[in-house]
Amino acid sequence: MTVDRAARSVLPIPDRPAPGLTTYDAKDPETSYPPITPLRPPEGAPNVLVILLDDVGFGASSAFGGPCATPNAERLAANGLKYNRFHTTALCAPTRAALLSGRNHHSVGMGSITETATSAPGNSSLRPNTKAPLAMTLKLNGYSTAQFGKCHEVPVWQSSPMGPFDAWPSAGGGFETFYGFIGGEDNQWDPALYDGTTPVEPPATPEEGYHLTEDLADHASTWIRTQKALMPDKPFFVYFAPGATHAPHHVPKEWADKYAGKFAGGWDALREQTFARQKELGVIPADAELTPRNAEIPAWDDMPEELKPVLEREMEVYAGFLEHTDHQVGRVLDTVEDLGILDNTLIFYIIGDNGASAEGTLNGAFNEMANFNGMAALETPEFLLSKMDEFGSPSSYNHYAVGWAWAMDTPFQWTKQVASHWGGTRNGTIVHWPERITDKGGLRSQFTHCIDVAPTVLEAAGLPEPTFVNGVQQSPIEGTSMIYSFDAADEPERHELQYFEMFGNRGIYFKGWSAVTKHRTPWNLLGGTVPAFDDDVWELYDGSTDYSQARDLSAEQPDRLHALQRLWLIEAVKYNVVPLDDRTAERISPQLAGRPVLVQGNSQLLYPGMGRLSENSVINLKNRSFSVTAELEIPDGGASGVVVAQGGRFGGWALYLVDGVARFTYNVLGIQLFTTEAGEPVPAGTRQVRAEFAYDGGGLAKGGNLTLYYDGREVGSGRIAVTQPMVFSADETTDVGYEAGTPVSPDYTTATSRFTGRIRWVQLDAGLDDNDHFIDDDERLRVAMARQ
Numbered sequence: 001m002t003v004d005r006a007a008r009s010v011l012p013i014p015d016r017p018a019p020g021l022t023t024y025d026a027k028d029p030e031t032s033y034p035p036i037t038p039l040r041p042p043e044g045a046p047n048v049l050v051i052l053l054d055d056v057g058f059g060a061s062s063a064f065g066g067p068c069a070t071p072n073a074e075r076l077a078a079n080g081l082k083y084n085r086f087h088t089t090a091l092c093a094p095t096r097a098a099l100l101s102g103r104n105h106h107s108v109g110m111g112s113i114t115e116t117a118t119s120a121p122g123n124s125s126l127r128p129n130t131k132a133p134l135a136m137t138l139k140l141n142g143y144s145t146a147q148f149g150k151c152h153e154v155p156v157w158q159s160s161p162m163g164p165f166d167a168w169p170s171a172g173g174g175f176e177t178f179y180g181f182i183g184g185e186d187n188q189w190d191p192a193l194y195d196g197t198t199p200v201e202p203p204a205t206p207e208e209g210y211h212l213t214e215d216l217a218d219h220a221s222t223w224i225r226t227q228k229a230l231m232p233d234k235p236f237f238v239y240f241a242p243g244a245t246h247a248p249h250h251v252p253k254e255w256a257d258k259y260a261g262k263f264a265g266g267w268d269a270l271r272e273q274t275f276a277r278q279k280e281l282g283v284i285p286a287d288a289e290l291t292p293r294n295a296e297i298p299a300w301d302d303m304p305e306e307l308k309p310v311l312e313r314e315m316e317v318y319a320g321f322l323e324h325t326d327h328q329v330g331r332v333l334d335t336v337e338d339l340g341i342l343d344n345t346l347i348f349y350i351i352g353d354n355g356a357s358a359e360g361t362l363n364g365a366f367n368e369m370a371n372f373n374g375m376a377a378l379e380t381p382e383f384l385l386s387k388m389d390e391f392g393s394p395s396s397y398n399h400y401a402v403g404w405a406w407a408m409d410t411p412f413q414w415t416k417q418v419a420s421h422w423g424g425t426r427n428g429t430i431v432h433w434p435e436r437i438t439d440k441g442g443l444r445s446q447f448t449h450c451i452d453v454a455p456t457v458l459e460a461a462g463l464p465e466p467t468f469v470n471g472v473q474q475s476p477i478e479g480t481s482m483i484y485s486f487d488a489a490d491e492p493e494r495h496e497l498q499y500f501e502m503f504g505n506r507g508i509y510f511k512g513w514s515a516v517t518k519h520r521t522p523w524n525l526l527g528g529t530v531p532a533f534d535d536d537v538w539e540l541y542d543g544s545t546d547y548s549q550a551r552d553l554s555a556e557q558p559d560r561l562h563a564l565q566r567l568w569l570i571e572a573v574k575y576n577v578v579p580l581d582d583r584t585a586e587r588i589s590p591q592l593a594g595r596p597v598l599v600q601g602n603s604q605l606l607y608p609g610m611g612r613l614s615e616n617s618v619i620n621l622k623n624r625s626f627s628v629t630a631e632l633e634i635p636d637g638g639a640s641g642v643v644v645a646q647g648g649r650f651g652g653w654a655l656y657l658v659d660g661v662a663r664f665t666y667n668v669l670g671i672q673l674f675t676t677e678a679g680e681p682v683p684a685g686t687r688q689v690r691a692e693f694a695y696d697g698g699g700l701a702k703g704g705n706l707t708l709y710y711d712g713r714e715v716g717s718g719r720i721a722v723t724q725p726m727v728f729s730a731d732e733t734t735d736v737g738y739e740a741g742t743p744v745s746p747d748y749t750t751a752t753s754r755f756t757g758r759i760r761w762v763q764l765d766a767g768l769d770d771n772d773h774f775i776d777d778d779e780r781l782r783v784a785m786a787r788q
Helices: 003-007 071-078 092-101 134-139 212-230 253-257 266-281 305-338 381-386 402-408 450-461 558-574 777-786
Strands: 047-052 081-083 144-151 177-182 193-195 198-200 236-241 345-350 429-432 442-444 497-502 505-510 513-517 539-542 603-606 626-634 641-648 651-658 661-668 672-681 685-695 704-710 713-720 734-736 758-766
Touching: 047 092, 047 305, 047 450, 071 305, 071 345, 071 429, 092 134, 092 144, 092 450, 134 144, 134 236, 134 450, 144 212, 177 212, 212 236, 212 305, 253 305, 266 305, 266 402, 305 345, 305 381, 305 402, 345 450, 497 558, 505 558, 513 558, 539 558, 626 641, 641 758, 651 685, 661 685, 661 704, 661 713, 672 704
Parallel strands: 047 236, 047 345, 081 442, 144 177, 144 236
Antiparallel strands: 081 429, 177 193, 193 198, 345 429, 497 505, 505 513, 513 539, 603 758, 626 685, 626 758, 641 651, 641 734, 651 661, 661 672, 672 713, 685 704, 704 713
16 A cells, blocks of 8 residues: 555545556566555554444433443443543534534534524534545445444435435445434334435334334344455444434333333332432442522422323333434454454444433423424323323334433433533443453543544544545544553543533533533423523532532632623634524424425425335425315225325325225324215216315314315315424325325224325325316416426
């Protein structure tokens, strides 16, 4: 390998053949060319496996004193290092974007999740090409790269089957292989999957024993074995990021049943028990204090007695889900060990991309979409009790109560989204690399952050930080390699300064001290009053003597607090954190937020075979009148199946035929179904079937009247009493001629949903009147041309 190729500061490494003698005849004895050598990293570069769990608090895993058994995390920790001051950003997409780039989340445009992106640089969800991802750097240096699981970093207007795919893992992300899902969460029983950029269906059904985390472990293990069978001398970089344990908390019943009765004492008692175990294990200092429960979190004793069995079951399901997830991680680890490569594989096991999630309401949820739509009141205690045995099953989309999330973040204050306090940002992390780490079972307490992973991997591989990638000059990596900490527990920390911010919750860490302010409460997703930023109350903590942020010193040391506040502002300007943005409804609206929308206007034409269209790929039909019109070819014997459907079992709508008769079902959160049926079959031949919804108006989530038409002739009508105002689903899609995922209506299944006639086209119209209830060819052409 030449010096130029070994330098590796410009990627791809330029091909610069040395000039020399060129002979006329290859048989000439003077003919000489060096052999072709495949690109490889420097000698000794390890395999790299980064495991990132989802929504797991510091106090959840048994490896860090929690109640949920994670034997594989313990197995790695016994032969590696535990880091008890490793930090994330307090939210999933920002943590992932930061981890995979080595830059702060606002630096790569991911100030929050992609669904709330704005036109501000720090919140655009667009990673600048001056900040190439780690996987790209490793691939261009000769690593094999693969990602399995969740990718929540694709801008929402780029998440359709047409891309563009620049931000998708297997295109611009640098991963040669991707198998998983695009978005914040997915149904573990019926996921919306991609193989690269191609939509694929799960290989089995829930009834056949399918579960997404198991499927991801299967694919990861198969890929690793194949890679080592075909390229044994080439190291790999595998990013294993299951959607577990993000809601919905889905797990086979036997895993949840392991924990039956173990949480009867409630969340206050659970925190006390976890805190005691953490001290016994030594994963927190002996002088650490257990932070008190904030008044916004109800005491267990104050919860209604009749609700407590449901609350217990919520936690049992979650605990089973986390143990099940750790078991699947163990299967991937077994693959690495069976291949004899465990010793030279650098493994990061990051137990959570933020603190535990408090997005499940004070009572928890059977369908978390109720809270996201501001309709949690529909899930009454009586309703939750009636569904208790279904929690975790394919018929649920469940989440646990806020109190359990708080308990899972023991010993810290607050939860996911609260970037100010360690409950939102401190995640137990294990590093395992037997060839390099000699302090087996050691503990490391240096301050570390998810942006430190990328520079650690580059140093471990002997690779320089690139100055140019794909012709673009790169900005410096902002993280600090952790390798210095491998050799000595008492080595002074090198990552001394770090800002935090999420939805106005903000903090700064500097040389042991932290200044923080909580601005808004995670479970108040809609409405509510938040203070002006300048009115937020800041707290001050001395990390050298107060591990858990239990003793606020702001009154005793105001000068130090003010200095740290100024330092936060300096860092915020440096990394595109300002302007601060605590808006909610405005950021959900693309027009107000300033991000692009894939679909313009109030009409959209769809065609047969189109599917896997995310909610951002379809015009918004919520809180307004709309119509769905389809031109169909009906055979003589009639037709059945789905014409078009949006959403699924936990919220959505569908126009479909049953035994030749048209039906329209509007499903509200899986709790209320409103079905309108035509009074006669659709006649054979080319016909228009139309559903018109006349919205009552007067606010969000109102009802309206639904009327069905054949060729402009009314054939049925009904009433939809209430609608979903904000979102149908986080993972279900719009499909034409069939329905992927879960069905909107129990009148059909996914397997029986395929339409047996022929669909020529489907048109969606929002807020428009068509008094003849029919779309002629000129009208359809006008819609099509308006979209060019």
